[in-house]
Amino acid sequence: MILVTGVSGALGGSILGGLRAGGLEVAGASSSGDGAGVRHADFDRPQTLEAALAGVDVLVFVSAGYAEDDVVLARHGAVVRAAAAAGVKHVIYTSLAGSGDLLTIALAHRWTEARLAEAPFDVTVLRNGLYAELAAGMALTGAVSAAETGVFAAPFGDGGLPVVAREDLAAVAVRVAAETWADLAAGAPGRHAGRTYELEGVSAVGGHDLAEVLSEALGRPVEYRTVPLGEVRPLLAGLEAYQAGHTISMFSNINADLLEARRSDLPAFLEPRPALDVIAATVKSSLRPRACPPGPPAPARPPVPPRQPR
Numbered sequence: 001m002i003l004v005t006g007v008s009g010a011l012g013g014s015i016l017g018g019l020r021a022g023g024l025e026v027a028g029a030s031s032s033g034d035g036a037g038v039r040h041a042d043f044d045r046p047q048t049l050e051a052a053l054a055g056v057d058v059l060v061f062v063s064a065g066y067a068e069d070d071v072v073l074a075r076h077g078a079v080v081r082a083a084a085a086a087g088v089k090h091v092i093y094t095s096l097a098g099s100g101d102l103l104t105i106a107l108a109h110r111w112t113e114a115r116l117a118e119a120p121f122d123v124t125v126l127r128n129g130l131y132a133e134l135a136a137g138m139a140l141t142g143a144v145s146a147a148e149t150g151v152f153a154a155p156f157g158d159g160g161l162p163v164v165a166r167e168d169l170a171a172v173a174v175r176v177a178a179e180t181w182a183d184l185a186a187g188a189p190g191r192h193a194g195r196t197y198e199l200e201g202v203s204a205v206g207g208h209d210l211a212e213v214l215s216e217a218l219g220r221p222v223e224y225r226t227v228p229l230g231e232v233r234p235l236l237a238g239l240e241a242y243q244a245g246h247t248i249s250m251f252s253n254i255n256a257d258l259l260e261a262r263r264s265d266l267p268a269f270l271e272p273r274p275a276l277d278v279i280a281a282t283v284k285s286s287l288r289p290r291a292c293p294p295g296p297p298a299p300a301r302p303p304v305p306p307r308q309p310r
Helices: 010-021 046-052 069-086 106-117 132-141 143-149 166-186 207-218 229-236 241-255 275-286
Strands: 002-004 026-030 058-062 090-096 122-128 151-154 160-164 195-199 204-206 223-226
Touching: 002 010, 002 166, 010 026, 010 058, 010 166, 046 069, 058 069, 058 166, 069 106, 090 106, 090 166, 106 122, 122 166, 132 143, 132 160, 132 207, 132 275, 143 151, 143 207, 151 207, 160 166, 160 275, 166 195, 204 207, 204 275, 207 223, 207 275, 229 241
Parallel strands: 002 026, 002 058, 058 090, 090 122, 122 195, 151 223
Antiparallel strands: 160 204
């Protein structure tokens, strides 16, 4: 049987849906699971993991996300230990793309990869790129200001962010899990065992791109203007400390243009959806297009990105 964790999130839910559509023996797990339709697996309560992993051969381990590093390490370590104790044969882990190595969120992912490499089961690492939906969220947080001023202000400099549609990442995970299950059922060597796939976005988007998306969605000209990082920090005051740190880390890396993808295995699995099309569709679905008369160049509020959703 295949088990997918984090199915209350968008990525895990899409993976579970894709595997069910393929007619595979699959179950979902979540900290909010009721134990019936969805298994209860609370990474903060390792005692729940034994029952959640009972009878599981292939585990699709969706990373447990947004918290202080020590909390994430404890969660992920508990899953690795529980999977080994339960006799899981193959773990597929959703990690972070290599282009994000300098991001603060990379630490927990690389630590988890190292723990998985030491474990007694086969492992496949899916190094997921940042979501196109994350870039759309950045555009949306600047939409009100852009509608009023005609300016999308962000601390991106001339840098870009390589992004990929979340549904593309889910589709790759579905294929890898299905093929891994098929190999196990046939007693064949696992074609994905020991593999790490870089699922990077094949193109980068920058501030000018997001301004063009907003211009089309809002029905008025919008230009991009870079702003200093120091202007963004006061806007993060309401966030948890780790959230503020991750946000500044992302902005700093974009501004320094250090997130460029070195290679991508994504096209070997599917034809990637154009990132700007995904961003534009997300923005348009969240905004009612409206014509805005040109306004005076009032101060524009830099966007604060949402978390990368699971």
